[in-house]
Amino acid sequence: MTRGRLAGLLLPPAGWLLLFLLVPAGFIVVAAFEGGGLEVLGTASTFGLVRRSLVMAVLSTMLCLLLGYPLAWFIAGCRPRARNLLLFLVVLPFWTNLLVRTYALLFLLRPFEWHHTPGAVLLGITHNFLPFMVLPLYGSIERLPRSLLEAAQNLGASPARAFVKVALPLTAPGIAAGCILVFIPALGTFAIPELLGGASVRMIGSQIDHCFRHRDPAAGAALTLLLIAVTLGLTWVYHRLRRTGGIV
Amino acid sequence: MKKALTLCLALVVVFACGEAREKELHVLNWSDYFAPDTITNFEKEFDCRVTIDYIESTETLRLKLAKPPSGYDVVFPSDEVVQVLISGGQLDPLDRTKIANFGNLDPRFRGLPFDPENRYTVPYMWGTTGLAMNVSKVDPVPDSWAVLWDPKYEGRVTLLDDSRDAMAAAMFVNGDDPHAPTAESIARARDKLATCRPRAWISSVKDMLVSGDAWICQAFNGDAMQAGEAEERAGDIAFVIPKEGGFTWFDNMAIAKGAPHPDLAHAFIDYLLRPEVSAAISNEVCYANPNLAARPLIDKAQIEDPTIYPDEETMGRCRVLVEPPEALKPLLIKAWAEVKAR
Numbered sequence: 001m002t003r004g005r006l007a008g009l010l011l012p013p014a015g016w017l018l019l020f021l022l023v024p025a026g027f028i029v030v031a032a033f034e035g036g037g038l039e040v041l042g043t044a045s046t047f048g049l050v051r052r053s054l055v056m057a058v059l060s061t062m063l064c065l066l067l068g069y070p071l072a073w074f075i076a077g078c079r080p081r082a083r084n085l086l087l088f089l090v091v092l093p094f095w096t097n098l099l100v101r102t103y104a105l106l107f108l109l110r111p112f113e114w115h116h117t118p119g120a121v122l123l124g125i126t127h128n129f130l131p132f133m134v135l136p137l138y139g140s141i142e143r144l145p146r147s148l149l150e151a152a153q154n155l156g157a158s159p160a161r162a163f164v165k166v167a168l169p170l171t172a173p174g175i176a177a178g179c180i181l182v183f184i185p186a187l188g189t190f191a192i193p194e195l196l197g198g199a200s201v202r203m204i205g206s207q208i209d210h211c212f213r214h215r216d217p218a219a220g221a222a223l224t225l226l227l228i229a230v231t232l233g234l235t236w237v238y239h240r241l242r243r244t245g246g247i248v
Numbered sequence: 249m250k251k252a253l254t255l256c257l258a259l260v261v262v263f264a265c266g267e268a269r270e271k272e273l274h275v276l277n278w279s280d281y282f283a284p285d286t287i288t289n290f291e292k293e294f295d296c297r298v299t300i301d302y303i304e305s306t307e308t309l310r311l312k313l314a315k316p317p318s319g320y321d322v323v324f325p326s327d328e329v330v331q332v333l334i335s336g337g338q339l340d341p342l343d344r345t346k347i348a349n350f351g352n353l354d355p356r357f358r359g360l361p362f363d364p365e366n367r368y369t370v371p372y373m374w375g376t377t378g379l380a381m382n383v384s385k386v387d388p389v390p391d392s393w394a395v396l397w398d399p400k401y402e403g404r405v406t407l408l409d410d411s412r413d414a415m416a417a418a419m420f421v422n423g424d425d426p427h428a429p430t431a432e433s434i435a436r437a438r439d440k441l442a443t444c445r446p447r448a449w450i451s452s453v454k455d456m457l458v459s460g461d462a463w464i465c466q467a468f469n470g471d472a473m474q475a476g477e478a479e480e481r482a483g484d485i486a487f488v489i490p491k492e493g494g495f496t497w498f499d500n501m502a503i504a505k506g507a508p509h510p511d512l513a514h515a516f517i518d519y520l521l522r523p524e525v526s527a528a529i530s531n532e533v534c535y536a537n538p539n540l541a542a543r544p545l546i547d548k549a550q551i552e553d554p555t556i557y558p559d560e561e562t563m564g565r566c567r568v569l570v571e572p573p574e575a576l577k578p579l580l581i582k583a584w585a586e587v588k589a590r
Contacts, residue, residue, distance in 0.1 A: 045586045110461075200403065211585055
């Protein structure tokens with residue numbers, strides 16, 4: 001009885017997912033294979049596009065980590081009331097639409113002629129996805145017992161060594177989760193390189209948009225499949241690492 | 249109770265009839281493309297209601313008309329989609345006996361290549377595609393499409409985000425004829441475009457010119473004019489049709505397949521061709537008007553503006569870019585996607 005009811009409760013979300021996630025994904029797969037779209041994956045221009053997108057996504061993920069780790073560490077060390085306020089401030093930018101924030105950056109960079117450059121796109125991506133890095137890092141760091149660090153230092157480890165040998169491994173799950181949460185949307189981001197990059201820093205998301213707008217849906221679908229494959233691959237690696245204990 | 253019900257029913261019947269008797273014309277047009285009183289005057293004269301939906305791109309228009317009947321009566325396709333719409337059966341032929349004012353059109357603008365006998369379309373407004381530039385940054389004023397490849401202006405030029413226009417500019421520079429593309433000339437244009445370093449691929453260049461991001465843009469003359477009207481660029485913006493050639497474009501009036509009100513639709517097109525109506529529109533929107541009878545009523549400043557009405561010699565260099573042959577379209581799409589991916 002209860003089981004039946006549970007199943008009944010599950011039906012709407014399952015149906016929703018099936019209808020709006022799996023069915024379009026099926027269309028994408030069919031479109032990619034049907035129109036010979038996969039050919040586009042072998043061209044030199046696609047190779048350059050993917051390489052550029054990967055470089056931008058990796059760099060911005062590293063920047064987010066470098067900026068986010070000290071920030072999360074600092075927040076985790078604050079008193080509980082201050083913590084809540086600071087975490088609130090971290091997610092505050094999400095109250096404003098991405099386009100508005102990206103245009104704001106554009107107008108900010110324009111007087112210095114820093115827009116339409118790779119650096120501008122990097123700044124835009126890092127700025128937008130930083131909260132995705134800080135939140136999981138904070139979760140990991142907050143659970144890290146500070147006494148372990150004190151013990152390491154009492155036993156003769158320098159603060160740096162204690163951090164590398166004790167804190168980093170214990171917060172690895174947060175680092176991994178943060179990196180994946182930033183990397184995946186950064187790789188597929190569309191509006192930020194369009195606005196801040198101009199024609200010089202085109203990323204894969206812009207090209208997918210181009211293909212669907214300029215009557216080449218097969219190629220657009222193939223590039224979309226590529227993005228999905230990267231996403232699934234990374235998620236698989238993440239779960240694999242967790243299971244085999246590579247990260248706790 | 250029963251009485252009240254009967255009364256309600258009667259009211260419903262009365263209103264339903266009233267609704268049915270009121271004629272409603274559905275129009276699909278670009279925004280800001282009528283004079284303020286164009287529609288209200290038509291509604292008064294023909295005792296009907298006009299509902300307008302707006303499109304912001306040719307692609308939207310294609311989608312809205314994809315499955316006739318679309319519910320629209322009069323639509324305003326640009327020349328680039330007219331042939332696609334005709335061959336796709338998405339337009340109804342015009343009954344020219346109901347469009348007496350067709351004769352007002354300048355003979356030069358009748359029987360254009362995309363609809364040689366005006367069986368489906370009547371030109372509404374027209375313009376040119378050339379180079380818009382910020383003359384305070386560009387010296388000397390270029391007269392060739394080749395300037396888009398000039399290292400001096402690398403990262404300061406933009407090209408239209410449209411395969412036909414961008415490829416055509418490259419074909420002109422390569423010495424190929426953009427009006428008769430071949431597989432080879434498309435490949436050459438692709439390789440040429442791949443060496444171009446534009447600021448952006450963009451179709452509405454006004455903001456690019458006004459902000460100073462770009463100095464030379466492949467552009468429609470209307471965008472160049474609008475950029476020139478901005479305070480910070482007053483007197484800085486020039487529009488040039490390069491020596492190799494430019495393009496003329498036309499927005500047209502047509503009747504959608506299965507239009508619910510074909511008679512009223514014809515009446516609307518005929519109305520828009522009246523000299524005073526047509527002139528009022530072009531005085532408002534500042535595009536060139538193909539209506540010869542309307543010409544005496546158009547603002548003199550507009551008639552004398554070479555950006556709007558180029559001289560005969562310049563006009564001689566401008567042609568409508570027709571659809572490439574079906575067999576070449578996949579090539580063009582692939583080549584264009586490769587250029588954009590760079």
